[in-house]
Amino acid sequence: MKFLVSKTTFHTTLQKLQRVLPNKPQLPTLAAIHILVKKNRVILTATDLYLGIQAPLESQIESEGVVVVPGKLLLAAVSSFPEGEIVVTETAGTLNLVSRASKVKLQTLSLEEYPEFPEVSGESVLLATSDLLSVEQYVLPSVSKDITRPVLTAVQLELTTTTFRAVGTDGFRLSVFGTTTESEHAKTLLAPARTLLEYIKLAQAEEVSNVELLVSSKLQQVLAKIGDVLVFSRLVTGEYPPFEQIIPSESTTEVVCEADELLEQVRRAHVLTSGSSHIVQFRISPELVEISTPTTTEGSFEGVLTSAKVTGNPLKIAFNAVYLLDMLKQFSSQELRLGMTEALKPVIFRSQTLSSFLYVVMPFRVV
């Protein structure tokens, strides 16, 4: 095997695979990069069995071959090279990287142990990169990181022939982003948050406007084509919670305010909540919206919302400040509507100027 490649190209391509190289692999081969030189293509592959990425490497090929080398080491070695051409060759268990003045030899790993990729086939659907960016901005912050409940670590993507909707929740808050699109097939899938993040990064790196997905429900796999890069990922199995049922249908207290002002006040309040589980209390009356924190040994906060307009019943309600901060950023410079019914029932946040997004938060039980 022999090919010539520029250092910059090699390095950027390897970086695309970087995030699927685990730090503590169960098997060394799962932290390795598989290099295949066949016909006129060089293909780099990495997988940790949950996510797999294949990226072509632009290079000048002299002879075919296949090799598996430790991924982090290869990446570090290539990045240490000076700008210019690198000649890559393989001889009896060693991968040689040769530039004008340096030569690096890497021990290769067993080819047999390298895992085989599943063959994914199924109906294809297209996701717009712009929609994926919205998912990152609006939905991913709500997704759970708790691996004991796998379903909540996924984003539910719902494609119909005319609409696209993404839903994320960690059981205490819920984000729903919906827009219109055109799709040939209708599909609902539970994609791990990590997979979506990978799609977004690669779609931006490859500068493509669409990501094509092939979904195999039999294999519970989804194969994404992002430019020339292929991303293999598992889908999450299980039943997504009935989120539509808990979106409040009606509110008896409504607050309209500037999202920025609310964000600033909650941020100030949050400074003093570390001793009180991030509790921020709202006292809502037709004249005034007061924000305060419980008094702890550290101190307390009190403030008012000057931009607030209240309709409906007075209400006392408390939230986890973290849940508000995460989301209020997304509403920046918009007019925000909070719809509430009771102190312990879900609260809905939305904005007229951002109709594609809604956010539901469960309030705190204040003792």
Added chain:
Amino acid sequence: MESRTLSPEETSRVWQQCCAQLKKDLSAAVYNTWIVANPLTHLEYIDLSRAVANITSPTAFHSTNVKKNFHTQLTQTLSELTQRQVEISYYIGSLPQNTAGVIKTIKPGNNPSSRPILTKPEFSPSPRVEELFSPNTIESAGVDRIALKSKQIGLRTDFTFETFAVSTSNEMAHAAATAVSNQPGSSYNPLFLYGGVGVGKTHLMHAIANNILQTNPQSRMIYCTGEEFTNEIVQAIQTKRAGVFKDRYRSAQVLLIDDIQFIAGKNAVQEEFFHTFNALTKKSHQIVLTSDRPPQEIRLLEDRLRSRFEAGLMIDIQEPSFELRTAIILLKSQAQNITISIDLAKKIAETVDSARRIEGIITLIRSAVELQGRKIDLELIEQIIKTSQPLEQRGVLKKSPSEVIKTVATHFSVKQLAIKGKSRVKNLVTARHIAMYLLKTELSLPLVEIGRWFANRDHTSVLHAVKKIEAELLRDTQLQREISFIRKSLQTT
């Protein structure tokens, strides 16, 4: 020998043995990645020589590679352990021990026994937040949603089957309504309920609608009165939006029209209703109608409509009996959160004959209790009944005593003279007592004067007659019906 599926415990025992064997031959890393992560989830003995097994992997990557690299080893080991030739199938899915989507509540509320507690509370970011998807939240959101929906449709949420008192006079209607609401469109279509004022037609109709919403909150439902239907058509024609109207009504999954008799004689309206009716029944969408009289008695109703109504189930709801009225009083008072003892309820049921007036009286009682702080006793009830009675029943009935006696005589088909006379034939005595009772209760005549009308009887005899009827009224339904009938004919003639 029949095929036998091993229980999860047995399967897991076999798998543990299998693991133990394979562990010896493999490196720890390989063993953990390719064996432990891909367990045996199903084992079935087909007969004494063959068995089938499922290996479930978390991802397709795992599955592909287990199959490729370990199929022979797994088959061999499992075959040895089960002493059968094992055939392995590979599946992908979540493993049973961490079943996805299980919703757990962080903190038990009022009812800890019915709600599972998360075994590891430290995973909860804030222990004092109820889960968005806890059964409680879902349920209360569902209730809110249904309430909103029924409000939009125009239903009364307190009109449900639970608050509907059932007795012989309305049990057919109740049964049919329940059947319709459980299987809208397929049991009885259309359902046509008819009966007099305040017998519970509207209550049943709302109960059907509310019940359908409970089971299917998404169903498209239209509820209106015959008059509203008429007005909407007129408006639609005026504003040239008849198309919108048609689409709206013909896409309904459940159509409920109260007091349908109102459309009789209005040709354009009947025409439109006829087509709506056909469109809906063709799609077997449920139609429920109520009327104050049966279709054949609705004058000016087009024949084609009449025959369509008659093709469905027609049910007559009778006037509520004394017992039913008592039950209604108890139910309605419960709904308004006031307690009326059964004796007092009977007392009200004696004098009030329409269910609608019962509701009014209970509201009056409640306001007396809440606003004036009064206790519910006989005195209060009597006072309320007296003041709430329609004018003509309040002893200011504009009838002469002779007219009352005449009406009673006609009712019992006896001569007026005989009633006034001295004969002690049984049916004459009953008629005479009823006449005395009515003169006392309806015209509020003094006992002595009543006595004068009946061959100068003593006022004690009159008192005895009135008391006797009052006592019998409590248990004799036949008598109740007769007296109520005579009262009505007195009012109308």
